[in-house]
Amino acid sequence: MIVVIILISTLSIFTVYSIRLMLTGYFYGFILLLISLLSIYLVLNPNIAGLMANFLGVGRGADLLLYLSFALGIILFLAIQLKIRRLNQSLTELVRYIAITTVNKN
Amino acid sequence: MATTNSQVWIVIPAYNESSVIADVLCKLKENFKAEQIVVVDDCSVDLTASVVRENSCTLLSHPINLGQGAALQTGITFALENGAEFIVTFDSDGQHRVEDALNMLTQVQSGECKIVCGSRFLGLEAKNLSFSKLITLKLAVIFTKLTTGVSVTDAHNGLRVMTRSAARLINLKQNRMAHASELIGIIKKNNIEYMEYPVKIIYSDYSMNKGQKISNSFNIILDLLIGRILK
Numbered sequence: 001m002i003v004v005i006i007l008i009s010t011l012s013i014f015t016v017y018s019i020r021l022m023l024t025g026y027f028y029g030f031i032l033l034l035i036s037l038l039s040i041y042l043v044l045n046p047n048i049a050g051l052m053a054n055f056l057g058v059g060r061g062a063d064l065l066l067y068l069s070f071a072l073g074i075i076l077f078l079a080i081q082l083k084i085r086r087l088n089q090s091l092t093e094l095v096r097y098i099a100i101t102t103v104n105k106n
Numbered sequence: 107m108a109t110t111n112s113q114v115w116i117v118i119p120a121y122n123e124s125s126v127i128a129d130v131l132c133k134l135k136e137n138f139k140a141e142q143i144v145v146v147d148d149c150s151v152d153l154t155a156s157v158v159r160e161n162s163c164t165l166l167s168h169p170i171n172l173g174q175g176a177a178l179q180t181g182i183t184f185a186l187e188n189g190a191e192f193i194v195t196f197d198s199d200g201q202h203r204v205e206d207a208l209n210m211l212t213q214v215q216s217g218e219c220k221i222v223c224g225s226r227f228l229g230l231e232a233k234n235l236s237f238s239k240l241i242t243l244k245l246a247v248i249f250t251k252l253t254t255g256v257s258v259t260d261a262h263n264g265l266r267v268m269t270r271s272a273a274r275l276i277n278l279k280q281n282r283m284a285h286a287s288e289l290i291g292i293i294k295k296n297n298i299e300y301m302e303y304p305v306k307i308i309y310s311d312y313s314m315n316k317g318q319k320i321s322n323s324f325n326i327i328l329d330l331l332i333g334r335i336l337k
Contacts (some may be wrong), residue, residue: 088281089279091170091172092172092176092281095168095169095170095172095176095180096168096176096179096180096183098168098169099146099166099167099168099169099180099184100166100180100183100184100187102167103164103165103166103184104155104158104159104164104165104166104167
């Protein structure tokens with residue numbers, strides 16, 4: 001029961017964050033909202049996870065959630081890498097602009 | 107000084123080279139205009155910038171350290187903006203010879219190709235090349251062939267000469283050492299006419315200490331792979 005409370009509390013915070021993202025124009029906020037609501041539903045109805053796992057041929061509901069979490073983790077990692085890469089490119093362009101406009105000519 | 111050299115710009119990325127760069131600049135100034143020798147100081151913490159100013163060359167300063175690839179692109183961009191017809195990329199650590207740059211320039215100016223890349227493995231013996239460095243460079247050649255399909259004998263030689271039209275096609279995204287392989291990929295992608303030219307690399311204790319370690323090869327491979335995946 002305590003675990004359920006902790007999970008629901010954490011997911012509720014995540015749900016609020018997703019809604020904020022969505023309202024500020026980020027489409028992926030909608031995706032995160034769906035994931036958080038589905039997660040809350042599965043926490044409250046653990047037998048559903050088991051039924052889904054059997055349907056997908058995985059085994060236990062917990063295993064299914066583990067595999068999905070792993071896949072989601074990989075996707076998030078790549079998304080963050082892409083974001084970092086874009087930030088680095090912007091930073092590089094800014095540094096280049098500063099270097100060229102403050103050229104020291106003798 | 108040859109009339110054609112007035113259209114030539116030299117781009118030298120530099121990081122903490124105050125002990126050797128003066129000699130490099132002096133030799134280059136014998137053949138090229140000082141103001142067309144562009145040193146891109148990649149946020150050095152020594153007196154590199156002061157030495158460049160003392161030698162009356164053009165100094166571009168990165169406010170933060172980005173890497174050799176970024177410094178090279180900054181220099182190329184600047185040279186193009188200032189009307190360069192030919193661009194020579196030259197290392198700041200004294201490994202390159204000006205006579206090799208001049209010979210390569212002749213190749214490009216004759217119209218034989220748009221880019222000439224120096225190679226230390228085309229006949230001229232590399233002085234003091236260590237075995238580990240040799241292995242690193244040979245692996246780089248294999249990796250470049252696998253990733254770009256381009257066969258070169260020396261994938262990581264900083265001495266290159268290119269025409270303006272070729273330079274305009276170059277837009278290096280790899281800030282650090284992976285830029286060398288990226289450049290070869292750009293040459294392939296844009297079908298830029300290129301050739302390799304034998305050059306002599308002079309290794310000193312100084313340059314060997316500063317040079318690429320074989321362990322850095324893994325970082326280069328990782329940078330290139332991530333770059334391809336996230337393109």
